[in-house]
Amino acid sequence: MKPFATLLDRLVLTPSRNGKLKLLADYFRDTPDPDRGYGLAALAGALDLKSIKPAMLRELVLERMDPILFQYSYDYVGDLAETISLVWDGGRKDMIDDDHQPRLGEVVTKMNSLGRLEVRSAVRDLLDRLDTSSRFAFLKLVTGALRIGVSARLAKQALSDMSGPGENRKDVTEIETLWHGLTPPYEPLFAWLEGRAEKPVLATPAIFHSVMLANPVEEGDLEKLDPADYAAEWKWDGIRVQMSSYGGTKKLYSRSGDDITGAFPDIVEAINFEGVIDGELLVGGTARSNNPTRTFSDLQQRLNRKTVTGRMLDDYPAFVRAYDLLFERARDIRAETFFERRKRLGDVIEHAPHDRFDLSQLVPFATWDELDRLRVAPPDPVIEGVMIKRKDSPYQAGRLKGPWFKWKRDPYNIDAVMLYAQRGHGKRSSYYSDFTFGVWAETPDGEELVPVGKAYFGFTDAELEVLDKFVRDNTTDRFGPVRAVRAEPDFGFVLEVAFEGINRSTRHKSGVAMRFPRIARLRQDKLPRDADRLSTLTAMVEAREA
């Protein structure tokens, strides 16, 4: 348990991605089986462990401690698991020897073997045998509240890192491909990563396969390419999904591999084919049903839910617009060309229920200029640009430069005024690098700047120096780590903010919420009085809704 606890302690406080990867890879390399496998499962959200109610933990700690002293402690720490881990020894010194603590694998096996009446004494005994930091990790695991800012994807990247460098290095997409066919503690996976065994074999294709991603079109990218080698499709503003169906198992995964089957029974029940399809999850009607595709905010009504009501199914019917075919029945066709795969995909969709599935249409074009004109004025408001795919490209997981591009409608842009700044983390901890910005609005007190969003990237290091200096030289007030800066009609800092979309919001005072706002340019040439007004933003929302 100790190595896992130490890892958690470090991960929580390590903001940088590379730092986390290093900590994770070292842990996987240095920790023996099966402990590291259970650690991996815990990080990837795949650990099945008997859960303990907080009420029982509270009872256990009060068996040995004055309730008032416990309350003082809990009030101070603010987190139940952490409080219990810290007060468990009471007035005694922590004398636990690192080498004699129960191991993670031992703890998992023990917990999962307990009968209902044995739980209380087993938990008490484990808490006695673990040191403070291991107790914390244990309590977080059994209360199911492990929040440490590590995604399953990051953990898999660390597995790839631990397997290399050199010839033995396994790519993260290979790991991703295997992932959903494996179970904790993943001993065959580690054996393969360490070059001690062959690659584990999958029992069924009905698992998640890493998706192929596109790069944004950048200045000069297309000039070098022959339009005849590429096909284009509309890029729909939904969420990317993968449908897997084989031998009666039907699954729907998000693009990161989260199983969202439970939330979309309307789609899953309609699957009448075997294989793996890549597509866009949308709400509304398919092209074949002659009903319009609805907006992302309508789709959001169906997202992040474990289950769904009949009412939701009626009001927000979901469907999948198919982009690609990875497996035709059990046969892996990812190595075939895009055109070949698309032909077979067309056959599958033709025979699938018309109200739940349709085929993403190709956009014919002869020149990049022509495609650009189509991109800027798409035929449907839910289109956010075009996808450009090389006709002969195989389906390769990850984001390779060359075979696929996404060419979005230009992002939204506004000029806003910097209002508050906060210091960043890690490398940026001595810089003010998180900025809250505002636009002008009519308020009961007259014309005022109201905050509309927050951005912390988009600028270069040199621009950050400029921003940071402005904050330090023009601070008007401090609230903990936050500084307010001068923002007057004739003095302040104007930022050009780019963002991907805009919605109404009841949570934000301004009534609007931007998607992915970033600082596109520093507009030192402008005065705050030249910045945009809130009405510009609300007009954008209305245009989007219309």
Added chain:
Amino acid sequence: MKPEALLHPTPAGLFCPIGRFHVDPVRPVGRALITHGHSDHARAGHEKVLATRQTLDIMRLRYGEDFCGSEQAAAFGEEFDLDGVRVSFHPAGHVLGSAQIAIEKDGLRIVVSGDYKRGTDPTCAPFVPVACDVFITEATFGLPVFHHPDPKAEIGKLFTSLEQFPERSHLVGAYALGKAQRVIRLIRDCGYSDPIYIHGALAKLCDYYVGQGIDLGDIRPATIEKSDPEAFKGAVIVGPPSAFQERWARRFNEPLVAFASGWMMVRQRAKQGGVELPLVISDHCDWPELLATIEEIGPSEVWVTHGREEALVRWCELKAIPARPLHLVGYEDEGD
């Protein structure tokens, strides 16, 4: 005599009306007895100051030659008569020169512990329990959540991080008086002999410690002519935590911020402070040490000062030891 007649709290700090002196006063007074050199206990501007030689030296280093009207040095165990009140100084184990002050009149003895700790610390004389009727204890870490681990194991975490991130400059936050020197000494005792770089704010005090026979090894100023992040790659730099958020910190390569403090026991504290590597190293007692000290001394009454007074008073109640909080203000806990 009631203990309150011998010593009681006033807005200026603890006051002995018979001996006409204050202990660690927070505003200028005629006669001050000072337990140790941390700025919340030792302030400038008193008429007369009685303290250990080292505490007086430290006050002079921090406040300049005219930090008080006149000074008198107290050796550990030496007795003084102040208007009929007997006072003596005893080691507190907190920082170099730190003392408890015993105050005695007509067979009643009160011990003001100041800040103290029980763990080993080669940079100062260890705490000596002094029998007394009233024991005045601090309660900086007076909650059952505080259990300070073995400081050498904490330094082990720093070494592990240096191995894992050999390109990053490790900035170790430690308060200028006491903690910084103790951390440097601990790093040395754990076998590290490379140069350790220090922020300018530590220089005078480190020199003073070295002059007092505490070997800190090869310590160098963390200054460079021109900005060159390569210069401090993988180095250990010790400085006051406040400096890490200033422009000063930009000279270092991908700085990794560590902080040596008893507060690092609580994760949220570390997180809020932007600390990546918390090192739980404290110059105060943790909860078990506070309890053990009270039990060892066995006073008939306990007064609790700065910190989490209510929990320690509650524990005394449960143990049937008369106890009360003093609610002194002005002690900001500089030292941890």
